[in-house]
Amino acid sequence: MRATLAALLLAGFIGGAAHAQPQSFRVDDLPPGETLTIREAPDAEAPAVAEVPLGRRLLAFGCTTDTPSGRTWCRVKYGSSLGWARRRYLAPD
Secondary structure, three states: OHHHHHHHHHHHHHHHHOOOOOEEEEEOOOOOOOEEEEEOOOOOOOOEEEEEEOOOEEEEEEEEOOOOOOOOEEEEEEOOEEEEEEHHHEEEO
């Protein structure tokens, strides 16, 4: 059920975010040596698609708090990886 809910949220958000202009962010506010996990869906339990080191730049295509956890997640692209990352760890670049 959790996967179905995440898929529905993702489908609804992508439809509304299709016109969002990408914004440049850098990974911030992580402990030294930690990486930011990009996930398939806006959920901490979703499978990981990439790890982004502290200070690296990525593009964000909009954020949402309409998630099962109520936390803010952003649709991001890092290299060829596309997924979701917690907004808390993204600083405007």
